[in-house]
Amino acid sequence: MVNPVHLTTLIEVVRLGSFAAAAAHLGYTPSAVSQQMSALERDTGVELFRRTARSIEPTDAALVMVRHAAKVLTDIDALKAATARAAEAAGRQLRLGIFPSLATHVLPRVLRSEGWRRLGLDLHVSVAEPGDTVRRLAEGGDLDIVLVYQVGQSGLAWPHTAERLWVGDDPFHVVLPESWGIADGAQVTADQLGGMPWIVHHPGTGDATVIDRLFASVGLAPRVVAYSDDFNASLGLASAGLGAALVPGLALRSRPPGVVVVDVPEIRLARNIFALRPRGALDTPTRLFLDLVAEALR
Secondary structure, eight states: OOOHHHHHHHHHHHHHSSHHHHHHHHTOOHHHHHHHHHHHHHHHTSOOEEEOSSOEEEOHHHHHHHHHHHHHHHHHHHHHHHHHHHHHHHHTEEEEEEOHHHHHHTHHHHHTSHHHHHHOOEEEEEEOOHHHHHHHHHHOSSOSEEEEEEETTOSOOOOTTEEEEEEEEEEEEEEEEGGGOOOTTOBOOHHHHTTSEEEEOOTTSHHHHHHHHHHHHTTOOOEEEEEOSOHHHHHHHHHTTSOEEEEETTGGGGOOTTEEEEBOTTOOOEEEEEEEEESSOOOHHHHHHHHHHHHHHO
């Protein structure tokens, strides 16, 4: 196999006219240049120089090889550059796990931002519920970072190998059917909503436990007409007049017609959004990405 270094040396010998001049230009000794040219002749099976006591003269074969060598070396440089770019891109890869409402309403805003384009990350996204992405992070090798939420102190457990970083909060809001005749933005009391039909989480889930405790603490006893863990479904049912619902702000970014949002001072609750990642130094591109997510969430 022809050594590309020998081709570079050949080009300089032919261009400068002597082993000594090529050696001085390339930082070799004349003996090293002579050895390289002898090795190139062995590898190609052709005579490249006619040597005399005082000079060398390139053969026609050497001149032909120089013309082709220039192209070969250019192609090699292009290959090295492409490989370096691929390696750099692989080093900047971010494998992200993210829950559906954040993927729907926040991540697209991040990806359309100038700040994201400047990061140059190679993003791979997996949209799933927090329990699934946390499990995959704990298993290792599949996700680099996951964005999850927690309501109060319920539900989700963090792997002991993961570091938790707060990203922002997603406050809950009380929505009512517009057909009930209460104005959008009106302030009502929890007592006024007691006994009214409600759409709530399925019993036994972490979120349902926290919300049930909150309702009990303010004396709100809902009359349950539907169970739904899907906030879009809850909004749709509320817009159809079925009942009131408690939904996070992210879900309201696709708020359907037919619902109003009211202020209930006794009901203050939020989903806390965290980034989970393996413990260790947080690289700058990932930190800047999380800053973009927090900004878009706000």
